[in-house]
Amino acid sequence: MHHPAHKLMYRAFAGPSDFEAMVACANASFAADQTGWFRRVEDVARDYAAFTTCVPERDVWIADAGDEIAGYVRAWHWAQADGLQLYSQFAVVAPQWRRQGIGKALHAWLESRQREMAKAHGPHLRHAHHAFVTQGEIARAALLEKSGYRPERYFFTMERASLHDIADFSLPDGLEVRPVQPEHHHAIWDAHTKAFQTHWGYCPPDEADYQRWLVSQVFQPHLWQVAWDAQTNQVAGQVRAYIDDTWNAGNGRLRGWTEFVSVGEPWRRRGLARALISRSLRAQAAAGMTESALGVNSQNGSGANRVYEDCGFVVTRRNCVYRKPIQWSTSE
Template sequence: MMNLSAASGLVLRPFRGASDFPAMAEVANASFDADGVLARRTPEDLARDYAAFTQCDPYQDAVMVELDDELVAYGRCWQFTQADGLTLHAQVGFVPGRWRGRGIGRVLQGWIEQRHHTVAAQHPRGPHVHHAYVQQGEDARARLLQARGYAPMRYFFEMLNTELHAAPDFPMPQGLELRPVLPEHYRAIWDAHHTAFEDHWGMAPPTPQDYDAWLESRVFQPARWQVAWDGNEVAGQVRTYINEDENRHLSRRRGYTEFISVGRKWRRRGLARALIARSLRLLADEGMAESALAVDGENLTGANRVYADCGFQVVKRNTIYRKPLEVPKL
């Protein structure tokens, strides 16, 4: 535990485990509310996510900020290495609106970057960068990052379809067929998706632990997936899912048409459109009113146009910020 100063009264301490989750959820939700971000976290969400981390040790990589024994902010770090050898030191941080303007964000950001330097020094090979994903509306966080030398690197769009019953009926390409997803298909579906994304910006190879975590994740809903096969090969997929807890907390009926991929040799044949259309109709049949997805603003495979053809419209622009990280010498 570290008391920052007698004047500020702020105390930074490590993550203690499950007992922290209720207060962390309150802090995150209050931060979302201050920024107009339509998201909600529950203690159960946090427990599930923290148990599944494969590149983050929350007992070392998370920090709780307290004032008079009340949790007023928290942050977390993790790192991953892209196929090109660039190591990204990622971060999230939450400060509720009522605690902003007191320097808490600067203190939290300072701890995060110091932790990045510590971790980078332990794995010094290759280039390293600080990396932050900032949602539209998180203006205070964006200003803080810019003041510390971060610059926008890439934009990602959130897209929404609110006309699920009007989903177009794109035909399946000849020679391909949809099959119900069975447990013996899981590994092939996982591998095909990551192979299809090898040529996408910023992708990092998954670890063996990532596959196990995926099998237990809240987005693992194989009964809703649309998977096209060409013989024994997965040609393309859309891994549709619904977050029931989020819908309940936000009083909405949203599904997600996500994890969309088509293998190289099946591209430009209309497969993605056909799978997406089927995903939208499934969500409509399950009573959803809308579907969302996220896409790289500079996607080189024409995904943005495909999604627009399927009735999606851009509703948010989120930003990746980065700044160089000079690896300290131990």
Template structure:
């Protein structure tokens, strides 16, 4: 599918469904954010997705985009002047050289099964082909899309368009009323309160540790600044292990207060878990996770949650299960060759 500018920002999509009042247009800037947020919130229940997005978080995300020009790489769908869907295309280069050209989107339930999602996916792929045409073809390159397990329509759309699952991620949960395992800190390491001057070292240690992970994309200064401005960013909750002046590992805990309120729960997240190579296989991750769970229980939380790559080569899934976490949901990373 190709796209042509008709007027200021309208897009003519070939093979677009003949839905009365439907138009496709380009991104108009921050004035679109509230309408995008409404589409996210309006679609999540149908897709069995629990998320509580805010205008602040959305703005921070779009203030720190990389390898994406939203004015060229997004398409918005409107029906009779109301936004009903949008998608965005972007690309990344993994440290191993692989280039991934990603597209994702949201579509309100009442407008599904009319060909709108398929037209928008085709538009995103066409834009990504334009971008890829400017890149060398000296490394593997793929289309990619991340789909939550409850997004049945998106799963059907991806698979009908030739995408295949290449990786799975699990959402896991842990009931804090259950006993905690005994997980002493490894000898010579200590947990210290995080100070502002520690943040860069924690960020760099995190990036170093994740170099071993599938799909790793090197961190950048833009991503560092976005991390600092995350809505739930609270380093006072972190559990960071130090070996002298070096960060050995950490759990970057946070509480999503809006999400807890929306879903009437008391959950803390034990996320951003990493251990650098010299300190692995000593029980450090388990110790930091259990310390984090005990902290959350003292704060009045009743459960903790995290996400994990189901095929993580460091054995993260086994570690989390040994701490009492159990899978509650699954998401899928789809790919197909970019010819």
């Protein structure tokens, strides 16, 4: 039997010595909510070393149960292109420590930290708390709704259960897929950024984001399908699939991820996305994968959901972005 919650101590992040207990807590929470997520100490160490808008010693709060971590939260900031300042959150509570008010206490700390962050950015801007919640995180969704958060947008997880029977959509005329060379990396990145400018929640990346991408887990150019316009030598469209070995090991699957799908404005509505996705699925199969998945905005304006269905993907989960405006009284 676990000690009652009053034996807990709330404290700041103490450094890499916390990673092992944090990972144990997060993985137990992920499993309880059937998120499919799975972290290793080295994943967390790599992420924490690369943060640019989060200082863990200041932006992480831990419920310490002595020999284990019962739960923790992390805050960070980003801004949409339209100027909306968003204060994002990560929150987990291990299942054996739930229903004791720990999630609520951590959340109260998180919101107060985010109000401080918002104040530092200036009262003249628009600010909001932001949380991405997966379908299984029922307790977390309830806590957020009780705290005044509202669903802002739904995101689907779509899956293709096998990599057989991949349709052969041919490339539109004048376009060709070229093997990715290092000197193409920036052009590929810039083309994707430009294609996404009109999307909901767009956040303009900077050079630090680009440098981080080059060493990130999703950077697997041997799997990418990048189409170029033969006449103008511009990147017309791309699908940057990747394989997440940690996810696969944790879930006992051989799944590839068909992600970072974009087509530039001049080349849209000609079937390019379908052609690149079908090539990507074949590349994932050739790499030994037996299934594929992707995430998509449920209200995507470019008809992406339809394209993915045509390529054999079906919706398996509905996840939600919750937001709540940040307001503070002038007396604070």
